[in-house]
Amino acid sequence: MSIQEQYKKRVRELLSSGAVKMVIGYQAGTTADRRRPLFIRTPEEAEKLVLDSACIANLSGYLVTEGLLSDEKSVGIFLRPDGIRSINILAAEAQLNPEQVVILGFDGNDKEVTALQGEKARDFSAIIASIKEHAPEAPRNPQLEQIEKMSPKERFAFWQAEFSRCIKCYACRQACPMCYCRRCIVDSNQPQWVNTSSHTLGNLEWNVVRAFHLSGRCVGCGNCDRACPVNIPLRLINAKMAGEVLGAFDHFAGMSETQEPVLASFKKDDSETFIL
Numbered sequence: 603m604s605i606q607e608q609y610k611k612r613v614r615e616l617l618s619s620g621a622v623k624m625v626i627g628y629q630a631g632t633t634a635d636r637r638r639p640l641f642i643r644t645p646e647e648a649e650k651l652v653l654d655s656a657c658i659a660n661l662s663g664y665l666v667t668e669g670l671l672s673d674e675k676s677v678g679i680f681l682r683p684d685g686i687r688s689i690n691i692l693a694a695e696a697q698l699n700p701e702q703v704v705i706l707g708f709d710g711n712d713k714e715v716t717a718l719q720g721e722k723a724r725d726f727s728a729i730i731a732s733i734k735e736h737a738p739e740a741p742r743n744p745q746l747e748q749i750e751k752m753s754p755k756e757r758f759a760f761w762q763a764e765f766s767r768c769i770k771c772y773a774c775r776q777a778c779p780m781c782y783c784r785r786c787i788v789d790s791n792q793p794q795w796v797n798t799s800s801h802t803l804g805n806l807e808w809n810v811v812r813a814f815h816l817s818g819r820c821v822g823c824g825n826c827d828r829a830c831p832v833n834i835p836l837r838l839i840n841a842k843m844a845g846e847v848l849g850a851f852d853h854f855a856g857m858s859e860t861q862e863p864v865l866a867s868f869k870k871d872d873s874e875t876f877i878l
């Protein structure tokens with residue numbers, strides 16, 4: 603039985619037993635290589651489920667839809683390891699109760715996918731630990747390596763040129779599972795912290811603020827740069843920040859549901875003089 607058929611069966615079991623009220627998965631998209639989210643509420647609807655190598659979007663952001671988990675019922679969700687790391691971050695930041703999340707885990711490459719064993723985020727901790735262990739030697743993006751070889755002036759010019767194309771549509775924010783605030787500070791106009799119009803300086807400000815906001819929280823799922831209509835390579839800046847945070851603090855985002863956020867925690871015995 604293919605992995606897709608195995609999981610259709612599991613989804614039907616979960617829904618008919620009442621273990622979950624809904625399963626969030628994938629269905630066929632508008633073109634052969636695209637998938638879109640599927641919200642399965644009845645065992646019959648499981649027939650529409652598609653699970654293959656084109657299922658790449660991190661669906662975890664749907665779990666923090668206002669009110670979805672407030673009735674304390676559980677929801678099933680298809681996730682790759684990056685999505686499972688997102689669940690740990692959302693739990694650590696008190697955005698959801700991980701006991702209400704039933705994970706239908708899978709992983710793979712652009713040819714095939716395989717099932718991951720387990721249903722709670724903690725069941726996958728060995729997989730996540732192994733990803734962290736291999737993170738420093740993981741294949742680097744050649745474009746990131748090129749950017750790292752640039753002088754600070756060249757690098758600044760590179761990002762300024764990239765960000766100058768930003769149209770402030772905020773699709774990157776909407777697609778990111780870690781951007782769950784109901785009202786983002788950039789939408790506030792009294793006072794207005796970040797200019798909403800699209801111009802070179804304001805665009806740089808918005809994108810740099812967002813990169814800092816994601817440092818130590820980004821799981822590298824790529825939802826943001828796939829959503830960007832002007833193809834700004836957002837994942838590169840977030841990957842760079844993740845590498846810096848790993849090197850400086852040995853912090854790999856989404857290791858566990860109790861992991862402290864790297865920019866919101868400190869050690870009392872830190873020898874740095876800035877801690878009083």
Ligand code: SF4
Nearest residue numbers: 778820821823824826
């Ligand atoms: S910043 Fe982009 S890559 Fe990182 S978690 Fe958000 S959507 Fe995923």
Ligand code: SF4
Nearest residue numbers: 768769771772774830
């Ligand atoms: S998705 Fe792209 S264009 Fe839209 S706000 Fe984000 S960086 Fe700018």
